[in-house]
Amino acid sequence: MNRRKNTAAIFAERARVVGQQAFDAGQYVLKLHAPRCAAAAAPGQFIHLRCAADLPLRRPYSILSADAAGGEVEMLYKVVGEGSRRLAACRAGDELDSLGPIGNAFAPSPERPNLLLVGGGVGIPPILFLAARAREDAAANYTPLVLMGSEIPFPFDVTDSSLPFAGVANGTRATMAALERRGIAARLASGRGFAGCYRGHVGGLARQWLDAAPPEQLAATAMFACGPAPMLQDIARIAAQFSLPCQVALEETMACGVGGCAGCSVAVRDDNGGIAMKRVCVDGPVFNARAVFG
Amino acid sequence: MAGPMASGHDSRLAVDFCGLRFSTPLVLLSGCVGFGDEYTRVEGFSHADAGAVCLKGTTLAPRTGNDPHRLAETPDGMLNAIGLQNPGVDALLDDILPALDFSETRFIANVSGSTVEEYREIARRLDDSPIDAIEINISCPNVREGGVEFGNYPEPSARVVAACRAVTDKVLITKLSPNQADIADNARRCLEAGSDAFAVINTVAGMAIDAGTRRPVLGNNRGGLSGPAIKPVALLKVWEVHQVCKPHAAPIIGQGGVACGRDAIEFLIAGATAVGIGTGLFYDPLLCPKINREIAEYLDEHGMENVAALSGSLEWNE
Numbered sequence: 001m002n003r004r005k006n007t008a009a010i011f012a013e014r015a016r017v018v019g020q021q022a023f024d025a026g027q028y029v030l031k032l033h034a035p036r037c038a039a040a041a042a043p044g045q046f047i048h049l050r051c052a053a054d055l056p057l058r059r060p061y062s063i064l065s066a067d068a069a070g071g072e073v074e075m076l077y078k079v080v081g082e083g084s085r086r087l088a089a090c091r092a093g094d095e096l097d098s099l100g101p102i103g104n105a106f107a108p109s110p111e112r113p114n115l116l117l118v119g120g121g122v123g124i125p126p127i128l129f130l131a132a133r134a135r136e137d138a139a140a141n142y143t144p145l146v147l148m149g150s151e152i153p154f155p156f157d158v159t160d161s162s163l164p165f166a167g168v169a170n171g172t173r174a175t176m177a178a179l180e181r182r183g184i185a186a187r188l189a190s191g192r193g194f195a196g197c198y199r200g201h202v203g204g205l206a207r208q209w210l211d212a213a214p215p216e217q218l219a220a221t222a223m224f225a226c227g228p229a230p231m232l233q234d235i236a237r238i239a240a241q242f243s244l245p246c247q248v249a250l251e252e253t254m255a256c257g258v259g260g261c262a263g264c265s266v267a268v269r270d271d272n273g274g275i276a277m278k279r280v281c282v283d284g285p286v287f288n289a290r291a292v293f294g
Numbered sequence: 295m296a297g298p299m300a301s302g303h304d305s306r307l308a309v310d311f312c313g314l315r316f317s318t319p320l321v322l323l324s325g326c327v328g329f330g331d332e333y334t335r336v337e338g339f340s341h342a343d344a345g346a347v348c349l350k351g352t353t354l355a356p357r358t359g360n361d362p363h364r365l366a367e368t369p370d371g372m373l374n375a376i377g378l379q380n381p382g383v384d385a386l387l388d389d390i391l392p393a394l395d396f397s398e399t400r401f402i403a404n405v406s407g408s409t410v411e412e413y414r415e416i417a418r419r420l421d422d423s424p425i426d427a428i429e430i431n432i433s434c435p436n437v438r439e440g441g442v443e444f445g446n447y448p449e450p451s452a453r454v455v456a457a458c459r460a461v462t463d464k465v466l467i468t469k470l471s472p473n474q475a476d477i478a479d480n481a482r483r484c485l486e487a488g489s490d491a492f493a494v495i496n497t498v499a500g501m502a503i504d505a506g507t508r509r510p511v512l513g514n515n516r517g518g519l520s521g522p523a524i525k526p527v528a529l530l531k532v533w534e535v536h537q538v539c540k541p542h543a544a545p546i547i548g549q550g551g552v553a554c555g556r557d558a559i560e561f562l563i564a565g566a567t568a569v570g571i572g573t574g575l576f577y578d579p580l581l582c583p584k585i586n587r588e589i590a591e592y593l594d595e596h597g598m599e600n601v602a603a604l605s606g607s608l609e610w611n612e
Contacts, residue, residue, distance in 0.1 A: 008337040012580055036337075056521055056577055057367045099336065099579065253365045255372060255576045259332035261325065262350070262379045263365040267358065277358050277379050282335065 010258060011036035015049070015098035017090045018072060025152035026079035028088050029064065035071030037100040042066075043130035044226075044249050044286040047073060047100035048257035051083040059083040060254050060281070062226065063101065064125035065132065073100070076125040076155055102257055103285045106130050106247055110140040112222040116209065116244075118235050120149045120202055120227025126249050127226055128176075131184055145209065146179060146186035149202030149231065154188060160196060161186065167212025168205060172198045202227075203234035210242050218242060225249070225289070236289035246289035252280040259283075268292055304590045306600040309345065309567055311545050312465040312490045314400055314426055316345025316568055318586050319601050320558070321547050323572035324348040324404035324429060324469075325376060329390045336579045343582035345568060346400035348493075349386070351431050353405075354412050356382040361513035366502040371521025371551065372573060373502050375514035378406055378434060383416045391423055400426040402467065405458075406434055410450075414457040421462035428464045430454060430489070433471030433496035435518045445471035445496070448480045452487040459488030467547065469493040472524075472531055481535045485542055492539065493547040493570065494532045498524050521573040525551030529564050536565025536606055553577060555588020562589075565606040 015034035022028055037047055041063050048058040061075040079085050090096065106126065108115055115134055119127030127146060134142035145165070148154065154176070161175035163185040174196030175186040189198040189205045198205045206223070213221065225235040226249040239246030252264040259282035266284075268291045270276040278284060307318040322333075322344045329349050333339045341347055359379025366373045381389075386403065394401050403425045407413040413430065420428055432445030432454050444450040455468055468484045470477055472495040481492055497518025502511040510516070528550025535546055548566025551573065552558050558569040574581050589601065598604055 006331055006335040008335060008339070010336045012336060012338060012578075050577070054370075055367070056370065056573070057365075057372055058576070097578070253363050255365050255374070255573075256326065256332075256579075257576075258335050258579060260327045261365075261374070261576065262328070262359065262376050263374055264362075265359060265364065265376075265379060266362060275358065282332070 009040065010099055010102055011040070013037060013098050014095045017092055017094040017096065019092045020088070020090065023153070023155035026088070027152070027155040028077055028079070029155065030075045030077065030087065030090070032073050032075070032096070032098065033071055034073055034098050034100065037098060038066045038071045038073045039068045041073055041101040042105035043133050044105040044126050045101035045103045046285065047075060047098055048102055048254070049087065050097035052086040055083055055086060057255055058099065058257060059087070060102070060257060062126045062249065062285075063129055065129055076122070078122050099257055102281060106224050106249070106286050108134060108140070108142060108222060108224070112220050112245065113140065113142050114217060114221040115142055115144045116206060116221055116223045117144055117146045118202055118206055118223065118225040118227070119146070120231040121151070123225070123227030123231070123249070124148050124150070127224065130224060131179065135182060135184060144184055146176070146184060147189065147202050147205045148176070148186065149189040149227070151191055153194070158188065158196070165209065167208040167210070168198070169208070172196065172205070201234060202231065203238055206235065206238055210238065218244065222246070232289070233293050236293035239289055247286050248289045248292060249285045250280050250287060250292065251285070254281055257281050266292070269294065303586065306593055307586055307589060309601050311346070311568055312427070314465060316400060318343065318345045318582070319562065319568045319589070320344045320582050320585060321402070321568050321570045322347045322575065323549060323570040324431065325350055326572040326575055329386070330394050330401060333575070333579055338580050341395070341398040343586060344399055344571070346402055346426065348402040348404055348429055349390070350380055351378045351404045351406045351434060352380050352383050352386050352416065353378060353407060354383055354416055356380065356385070363511060363513055366511040366517065368500070368502060368519060368521070369523060371519055371523035373500050373512060373517035373519055374497070375512045375517035377514060383419055387419060387423055391425060396424060402427045402429050404429040404431050404469070406431040410453055410457045413454045414461055417458035418461035421464060425464065427467055428458065428462060429467040429469050429493055430458055431469050431496070433469050435473065435497060435499045435516065442471050442473060442499070446474040448483040451480050452483040455484045455487035455489045465490045467491040467493050469496050470531070470535065471496050472527055473499045477531050478534045478538050481538045485538065485544060489544070491545045491547070492535055493549060494535045495524070495528045495550050498527060520551065522551040522553055525557060529560060532561060532564040532566050533608065539565070540606065553581070555585045555592065558585050558589060559592050559604065562601060562604045563606075563608045565608065567605050
C-alpha cells in the first residue's frame with residue numbers, strides 16, 4: 001500500500017514586484033507577477049515571501065486577489081516588523097522568492113448562498129477575495145455580504161452605500177467604494193468613530209444583521225471570518241448562537257510553510273472531541289470555527 | 295551497498311554510510327521535513343535529491359508538543375520549540391513507514407524518550423521495520439523530561455545508546471548536543487556503547503525576549519537555535535567528534551546552518567561523511583539540487599575523485 005503523495009500544488013517562483021500602493025498607517029497593497037501562484041490561488045490561501053535576502057524566514061501573506069490571465073496576485077499588509085518593513089521598501093521590478101499558493105481555502109456551499117463575510121484589520125484580504133470569487137461564481141448564485149472592522153483608517157476608498165443592509169442602522173452607511181461599484185453590500189465598523197462606520201467591534205454589526213434576519217434567511221446563511229484572535233472568537237460565539245456554520249482563517253508564526261516543521265501548529269478539536277494539533281500552513285489556514293473555539 | 299538507485303546523480307556524490315549507500319551526501323534533517331511527504335507539495339521537490347531523509351522525532355506515545363509560539367526569528371537563524379509533536383511509534387510503524395517510497399532515498403527514524411526504557415522500546419519496535427537507520431535523539435532542548443537531560447552528559451548518553459544497541463541491529467546514529475562541556479568525550483562513550491555514527495550538532499539552546507511584554511517569545515520559554523548563525527559552532531564540533539571517530543571509521547552527519555554548497559563542502563572537509571539540511575530548506579525548498587551541483591563543481595575544480603576524498607581533508611594548522 002502506498003500512501004498517495006501530496007500533489008505538487010505549491011510553486012516556487014521568482015515573483016516580480018509590479019507595484020505597491022501605500023495607504024494610511026503603514027498599510028500597503030503589493031502586486032506581484034507570480035503567474036503559477038495566480039493561476040491556482042483561492043480565497044483563504046496565502047503566499048510565503050522571502051522579504052529580503054538577509055531575512056532567513058519567509059512571511060505568510062494572505063492573498064487579496066488573483067488574476068490568472070494577467071499572472072498577478074495582490075496582498076494587503078500592514079508594516080508590523082522587519083519583514084513587512086523591508087517588503088514595503090520594494091519597488092516595481094524588484095524580485096522576491098515566493099512560494100504559493102499555500103493552504104486550504106474557504107469552502108462556501110451553494111446550499112447556504114448567503115455568505116456573511118467578516119474581516120478585521122489585516123484579516124480583510126481573504127474576505128474581499130472570497131467576496132469577489134463568490135460574485136463571479138454564476139452557477140452558485142451566492143450573495144456575499146461583507147463586514148469589515150479596523151482601528152486604523154481603512155486601506156481603500158470609502159464611500160456611502162446605497163445598497164441595503166438589513167438590520168443595520170441608517171447612519172451606518174460607510175462602505176468600500178470598490179465593493180459598492182460591484183453591487184456587493186458591505187458595512188464598516190471601527191471603535192475610532194470614523195464617519196459612517198458602526199462604532200464598536202465588527203461582531204456587533206454581524207449581530208445586527210443576524211438579529212433582523214428571518215429564519216428562512218438564517219437557514220441559507222454561512223459565516224466566514226479572518227482577523228485577530230479575539231475577533232474570531234467573538235464571531236465564532238455569534239455563529240454558534242445563531243446555529244450557523246462558520247469558517248475562520250487563522251494566523252500563526254511560520255517557518256517552512258509547507259507542513260514540514262510543525263512550527264505553526266494550533267490545538268483543534270477533532271471529530272471525536274479529542275484535541276489534535278493542526279498546522280495552520282497546510283491543514284489550514286481555514287478551520288471550522290467550532291473546532292478552534294469550541 | 296544496495297539501496298536507492300543513483301537516480302541520475304553524479305556517482306561521485308554517493309557516499310557509504312555504515313554500509314548504507316546514500317546517493318548524495320545530503321540528509322534532510324529531523325523536525326524539518328515532517329514524516330517524509332510534506333515537501334512533495336512543492337513543485338520540483340524530490341526526495342531523490344537527498345541521500346537520506348530523517349523523519350520527525352518519535353516517542354512511544356503521541357505527543358501534542360508545546361504551546362504557541364513555537365518559532366522566533368533571530369539574526370541569521372531561528373529558534374524553535376516544537377516539543378516533539380508526533381503521533382507515536384505505532385502510527386509511524388503502521389501508517390507512515392508502509393507509505394514511504396524507499397526507492398527514492400533512505401529513511402532514518404529519529405527516536406526520543408523521557409526514560410532509557412522508552413528509547414529502548416521504540417528502538418526494539420523499529421528493529422523489525424523497513425527503516426534504514428535509527429537516529430537517537432538525546433539532544434532535543436525543547437522537552438521537559440529526557441532529550442537533552444541525557445545528551446548533555448556522557449554517562450546517561452551512553453546508557454541510552456547501550457539500551458538501544460541491545461535491541462536492534464539497525465545502524466544507530468547518535469545526535470549529539472552542542473550544549474555540553476566535552477562533545478568528544480560524549481562521542482567516545484557513545485561509540486563504546488555501540489553507536490555506529492553521529493549527527494553533529496542538534497540546536498543550540500537559546501531564548502528570545504519580547505521587551506514590550508517582558509516575556510519570552512516562545513511558549514516554551516527556551517528553544518533551539520538553528521540556521522547560519524550556528525555554523526561555526528557546528529563546524530568545530532564536527533571536527534572534534536571526527537577526531538574520536540576517525541580510528542573507528544564511524545561516519546558523521548555534519549549539520550548546522552548549511553544554506554549553500556560551500557557550507558556543505560566545509561562540513562565535509564571538517565570530517566563529515568554526510569551533510570544535514572534543515573533550516574536551509576525553509577529558506578529554499580529546492581536547495582538540495584543546487585548544493586549537489588555545487589559539490590560536483592568543487593570536485594571538478596579540485597580534481598577530486600569523489601565526496602569521500604573530501605571528507606576529513608582539513609589541514610589543521612600546526
